[in-house]
Amino acid sequence: MSRVQVPCHIKGAVALQVGDVRTVQGRPGVLVIDVTFPTAGPFELQEITFKNYYTAFLSIRVRQLGSPNHSPNKWITCLRDYCLMPNPHNEEGAQEYVSLYKHQMLCNLEKVLELRLILRQPSPLWLNFTLEELQFFQHGPQVGDFFLMEDQNYQIRSIMFVLGIVLDYKLNSLKEQ
Known part of the structure; x- marks a missing residue:
């Protein structure tokens, strides 16, 4: 929590x-x-x-x-x-x-x-x-409550932030190979 x-x-x-x-x-x-x-x-x-x-x-x-x-x-x-x-x-x-x-x-x-x-x-x-x-x-906010949020801009920013982390991780993995 x-x-x-x-x-x-x-x-x-x-x-x-x-x-x-x-x-x-x-x-x-x-x-x-x-x-x-x-x-x-x-x-x-x-x-x-x-x-x-x-x-x-x-x-x-x-x-x-x-x-x-x-x-x-x-x-x-x-x-x-x-x-x-x-x-x-x-x-x-x-x-x-x-x-x-x-x-x-x-x-x-x-x-x-x-x-x-x-x-x-x-x-x-x-x-x-x-x-x-x-x-x-x-x-x-909890993970289960995420899609119930009324502020769609917050949702979009949060999704973009997570995607940025994943993309950064993938790019770093490729550089190490």
Whole structure:
């Protein structure tokens, strides 16, 4: 099964502050990262990959193209308090690479417009936490789906590319003889 990375715009993390911002007691324990897909349009999300950096728990909310059940302005929780660090006060899991797949989510991930990642770190030991190297993937075209594609120009270019490879191989074989 092939996968294709979806181009995205990752906005800077916004801290949700509780208490006095000038004291340690008021340090942010929650960050929100919004992700938009301006050139992708609505798509079916298959996989999310990232490198954790001291985030203990992750929740993900999704905004999808309107359906009969949901308005396009409604955020739906599709992952709730996913544990990235078994103990927020220890380093285990703090810098691991993580892949999340659509079957792990609480909702359908079709017609995705935006994602909101909610990061939590309840421990006062880690002043900074985030997710690094965020990537989002959808399924790429499969061989069986090739002739069902609507874009005939893409089909023609793909066939010409394959024929070029075969022709190049044949010419190289003849040169070696």
